[in-house]
Amino acid sequence: MTLINDVMHEVNEVMDLVKEDQIDDAEGLIQMDRRIFVLGAGRSGLMAKGFAMRLMHIGYTVFVIGETITPAIKAGDVLVAVSGSGKTGSVVEPTEKAKQDGVKIVAVTSNADSPLAQLGDAVIIVPGATKAGDGVQSIQLLSTLFDQSVHITLDILCLKLSRRDHVSNGMAKSTHSNLE
Amino acid sequence: MTLINDVMHEVNEVMDLVKEDQIDDAEGLIQMDRRIFVLGAGRSGLMAKGFAMRLMHIGYTVFVIGETITPAIKAGDVLVAVSGSGKTGSVVEPTEKAKQDGVKIVAVTSNADSPLAQLGDAVIIVPGATKAGDGVQSIQLLSTLFDQSVHITLDILCLKLSRRDHVSNGMAKSTHSNLE
Amino acid sequence: MTLINDVMHEVNEVMDLVKEDQIDDAEGLIQMDRRIFVLGAGRSGLMAKGFAMRLMHIGYTVFVIGETITPAIKAGDVLVAVSGSGKTGSVVEPTEKAKQDGVKIVAVTSNADSPLAQLGDAVIIVPGATKAGDGVQSIQLLSTLFDQSVHITLDILCLKLSRRDHVSNGMAKSTHSNLE
């Protein structure tokens, strides 16, 4: 058996455990008349950025916490926060503050008992191995399996949103950055 | 004489040569009903980002080329492009493309004869030394004097915009990112 | 059948077509005594960054083209360039320049006939759908399927590198950013 097979076996195992109705709960919170903010550290942060970029292609007003033009977050906005362990300080603390200000929270984590999961108005559990040791065991380093599974999970959420919002591939293409 | 004095002497010399009516020309192009995009490489890119952040505080819809959520640029948008030499490929080429698409260009450069300056609907010449050797001579490395002077020049443009648009310090503060 | 199943079916189909010996070719170029640079635009760029971060955890000296502290690339360095279509200007042009300067190129693309693939000293073909229409067809938007498959493919490369270099999970954890 090859390493490609070994790794795909892990990814399939995690994705079998992701609950599609949790993705649907998040879908319900993400609406065109709300501003969407995303937050994550390290590789989780890169997954959050990939999600934000696709939301922009679909037509959402979306911001990445920590990027240049991100304004203040306010009641009525939605914050999608990603942390494998659900305990990363630079993710949990801003999420707590946003929650207190009336922001709706979508928590994406491996750990259903974590502080981040407790803050979620919608919670998506992606039980891939993290560097804290949660979730399905993995031969891969640190939180690699979590990152891979979160990537696919958030893309499935985008697919659901694009269908609900009747956004075609051509429409998304016309919004895609044209100065690369 | 101290190094602080030496450097401030250089900055003052460059800023004496910046023409306030060129800043006013740029101000005329930047309007609340237009989307503003900024573009720059290296340290010029950081100055462009600082300008974008302040435009956001004032209330503009602004995007940084290369960041996550930046959509396609279109006719009717404004592109503020910064390059000391006015010849940086990763700045000039996208600016040419945008110009052809009907985007209004604000060119910020040390070199009035450069390709970038030629593309500008408004041009702000900031004649600080660049790593290409343009402008006021400097004891500082590479394009340091250009970066410092561009920083201040774009902040003066922000000050003019905030006054024109009646945006107070308190209003800007309420838009400032609140998750730091 | 659920959307999770539909999407995983696509990812498995692409990963079945990725050739493990192409990953091994790339592994041969990536060595501890070489500096590794990564390059990509948009979501491909985020995948390149995720790869760079993991290389750092394993112990490599690695830089992301476009980030703050990235120095000049020189003969003897390795450039890992990612583009679904293999035609993205902001990826192909710097790769051509680097190649001429004696840099070794790892090209990661969906399109084996593309300009980027032609430049590769090692080439990894990841035949997921891209926004240019290459590769395995997909129900997902734009180059989503390519992004997902590239993510997993580059992680498999990291797994091979960490085993070759005898880097354990604990060793990688000690290098992981500790100020989040």
Place this chain on the structure above:
Amino acid sequence: MTLINDVMHEVNEVMDLVKEDQIDDAEGLIQMDRRIFVLGAGRSGLMAKGFAMRLMHIGYTVFVIGETITPAIKAGDVLVAVSGSGKTGSVVEPTEKAKQDGVKIVAVTSNADSPLAQLGDAVIIVPGATKAGDGVQSIQLLSTLFDQSVHITLDILCLKLSRRDHVSNGMAKSTHSNLE
């Protein structure tokens, strides 16, 4: 009197209050055999990045907290932390943690009595107006005057370092990113 004059009057006033021996203290901590990390939020963060980029040009091993390839910080490293108010949570908290781990701290702030200043092994006070209301009063928005003055102050530190380390303009140019 023009706005350019008004703003330059403010910048000169602040720079007259910056103490060159405080810059010299920071210079003493920054050595070629130490890794240098920089940290800042918002526009202060952009100034920190500009400083990091120039340190790289001079020849230092330098990292920006929050960027892709930044490793764990350890005893013996130096952290340059920038915050106008000296109270920004996302700057002060990591600085405290780093200090406890044996990292040397260079604190750059407007406020000599702030938590950040208390943490500094070297402290550079740049008394420009901040959005918290510290320092020399300004007609400019938020912490603009602080940003401008920090920019110039850190560039003066770079000038001192390049002279001490015998790095010429040509040497810095050869390290400058060559894929723009």
